[in-house]
Amino acid sequence: MTTSTAGTSALFRLRTPVLGALLLSSGWTPWPTAWLVPLLLIAWVPYLVLERKLTLEGARKGRVFASTYLMLVLWNALTTWWVSYAQLAAGIAAVVLNALLMCLPLMAFRQTKKRLGNRWGYLSLPIYWIAFEQLHLHWDLTWPWLTLGNGFAAAPGWVQWYEYTGFLGGSVWVWVVNLLLFQFLLHWQHLKAQQPDNSLAVSHFQVGNRFRWAYWAWLAILAPTALSLAIGKNYQEKGATTEVIVVQPNLDPYVEKFEGGPQFVPYDEQLTRLMNLSEQKMTPETKLILWPETALEETYWENTMESHPKIRRVRAWLARHPGVALLTGITTVNSYPSQEAASATARHRDDVGYYDIFNAAAYFADASAPVAIYHKSRLVPGVEKIPPILSSVLKNIDLGGFVGSYGSQAERTVYAAPANAPALRVAPIICYESIYGDFVGEYAHNGATLLGLVTNDAWWHDSPGYRQLLSYGQLRCIETRRDLARSANTGFTGFINQKGEITQRETAWVPTASRATVHLNTETTFYVRFGELIGRGAQIAAVLLLVVAIVVGWRRKQPAV
Template identity: 85%
Template sequence: MPRPPASPAPAAKTETAAPPMTPTTPMTTSTARTSLLRLRTPVLAGLGALLLSGGWAPWPTAWLVPLLFIGWLPYLAMERKLTLEGARKGRVFAGTYLMLVLWNALTTWWVSYAELAAGIAAVVLNALLMCLPLMAFRQTKKRLGSRWGYLSLPIYWIAFEQLHLHWDITWPWLTLGNGFAAAPGWVQWYEYTGFLGGSVWVWVVNLMLFQFLLHWQDIKPNNSDKSFAASPFHLGQRLRPLYRALFALFLPLAISFSIGKHYEEKGPTAEVIVVQPNLDPYVEKFEGGAQFVPYEEQLTRLLNLSEQKLTPETRLIIWPETALEEPYWENTIESHPKIRRVRAWLARHPGVALLTGITTLGSYPNKEAASESARYRDDLGYYDFFNTAAYFADATTPVAFYHKSRLVPGVEKVPPVLVSIVSHIDLGGTVGSVGTQAERTVFAAPANAPAMRVAPIICYESIYGDFVAEYARNGATLLGLPTNDAWWHDSPGYRQLLSYGQLRCIETRRDLARSANTGFTGFINQKGEITQRETAWIPTSSRATVHLNSETTFYVRFGELIGRGAQILAVLLLLVAIVVGWQRKRLAV
């Protein structure tokens, strides 16, 4: 941070009161009048939200991603300006919340397509949660001084991002590292750090650039000293923080480009088909819709589209999320007419396996054996409702199931205290908690493709890097993604979700085969490059040869080291800040 001037101007204030052993850097009047600090709080809030949204453009593009590296400068300027003005906590919180709610609104407004109330809640509540690490930063800076305060900021933020991956109201859509999904070539090193490494990168560059802006003004000489102002020594001194910021920006880029240039697809190959039936979930897909397509006809469409691209080399076909929508009891599924029809079709095409989304039900003998998400009906007893991926290895092998386990908050997972509140809201699917499972199931390889072990990742689950990495740890050689992106209409939502899949491929170095009810159906390679993508909003299918990699990356082996480390450091920093604050109050008495 900037060195103290020889004598602070009378009108300036130190940023915060700090403990004697860690003085807070005072600010000069000239520093307080830098261009950013001169802007009003609402302008800074709007500018920050606009810049940060560059990583989540309506049509993802690498051209806007660099805005992330300056996206936090308006917030840092706003926070410093309000501190210098002696603003009350409520005013600082209001400015912070305004920026965050605008950022959320600019990037995730499309949630309202499914339900207006849900869209508003997602924006308002997520912005409120995002305030927590920023308020913790302010309190740490107040008690421990600017140096420790700014050091704590990325730690608190990444600790929050790690928390947001695992609790009941998880919504990590705006994790900063996800902002590089539109530029996968920039973050090939995610195979070591995971997507939270991108969050570290964003914060480091932003803080270094902010330091440069302050340093540039702090050591500005008197206008009368023209020779000193023009000297190479002085100019180099003023630019030194900028050099450090540029180094922090370009070194990861150089490493990524080098990794990408030398990386080659690994593993044996297999031919895979992905199907896009294009059934509107609002009017065609589900019974009761205005233009409901009978389930028998839906199955016919799936089989016909599969048949169109089928060759003797095909080893796997993937159908989208809830492709088979009628609830199927798992213990009697083989007796269902549509399952028998699928079996008969597979018998006519030996050597082909099928992975499909399906809605299933599982029963429990009594209340004690039932899960937390179990429902009860007098005629059925205790049972669970699952968003499932079913795997038919061939025409005769018993079907294997995987139950979606990272659930959309408020839609598939509702905390018990909120069930009565949201039970009447249609958020795009089943409302109320559905069943999950603890382990990441990897489907066994068919006899004629011994290297093909498929990870069934259902829709929303592809946002989570650590979650997808568990499949690779369990032996998956291919990522299979059944999804139904049509809940969000033609919006940025399904485009961003496609991009997130590119990051998961880099982190695990696995190919991804993506089957969408509609949205984007196609394939992504181990470098995160989209190699094939079908047009959205039409019935179609796609065929490609994928690589089946069995090697594990550093990130797959060790998981979220950055996130867990940040949480430990965040707790320690908070404890130190609390103790120092308590000691200061005690001494003041």
């Protein structure tokens, strides 16, 4: 295939990464909309064109890296700039470091293409990228906000097949279509180069041969879309029904929510607001109420919780409403008898000993049942968890709320059903945890029939952050085929059904509550049963490809015998 190797202009090297970043941002617009999401299916083509052109010119590695990094840092900045609302330095660090990490699979692709040729090189690209996305779900620096499959959150009707593949299936879709369109573009350019004086005097065979990539690209676009529409059209909500209330107290975390704020609302008044908003929506059919993340914010020692005045007040309130269970966000503390018994995240004070602080959820099945505690497990790096590798850098960064390492737990707790609603087994999901498809799927695998999300979106002010987080909940509903009840301190409070459709959404930034009848599905999807097959498979394939590429490169450097 003949291609011009004339030097790439500086304008082209600048314009192409900017175009790529704008197209990649289409799945994370400030106000999520399905109309722009299809641009993800062409978003990587500018990068592929630029990378190939620079490679054919023999451009230095640093030049290729600079163009690649420019596109990725712009993509991160355009989509996650709102992190800087809480702390400017942290927002900049998130953009710069995440873009740098994203360069790793693209650099691995270039080295594989160099050693194994174009065919294996382009095949390796989606494998390396998805292997990286899988890694980004589980390591200490986890930040999977821009996982490509999450980009379809604004268009849940197009990805109903996530119940089989999970959101990494969307990442595969993006790469397959982009690579097919890129191949079509290359062959189209080759076809034009063969035409004398740009005439149209080419054979039908040539045209058909060149356009086979277009046929495959259209098939790759239309087949998953048609499958999704068919699944969505035929899917019916499953399970018994029950009535649930979600509450939004609307307390500004910078001003009102926490002690020391300039307009701090006393904790007794905060609790009164939660109770009053709940009662405004309560009916004799209500079985469950959700209060948001850190709704009970005072420090509650777990071993003496029952003696706390607020807990006694909650129990007295529940006694006035028999048959109602309560799931609420809470901050708890647990002490350890010795250093040997303490967890890795435990801290020490002379007057207390070893202890952990937890961003937690508490479940009251009724007025007298023992309180069940869940400790948030997927913690925000730099805010709730400081990875050891970055502890010296991040320990002084303020992203909102407590800074340091919270305690956590390994297993997914599913709360036992109350006596009057035997099908109601709620999964306590706290804010950031709803980004993780496999993590939320573990709740359904453990028997959850309803996803209960408690969050405090107001850390990010009125920004795309809380809108995108709401959309991610739609994907989790499709993957698990569970309804989701969402209680935000402020942001968006409401309900999402098993098809990922938002059925109720209350206005942000006002005290309110919402009531709905939800379905309690007991069936498990393929994705829930088997988890991230795509991600794990990509990681295995990535390791094998890297080993082969390294061995081939090493053998080529060996002198001939």
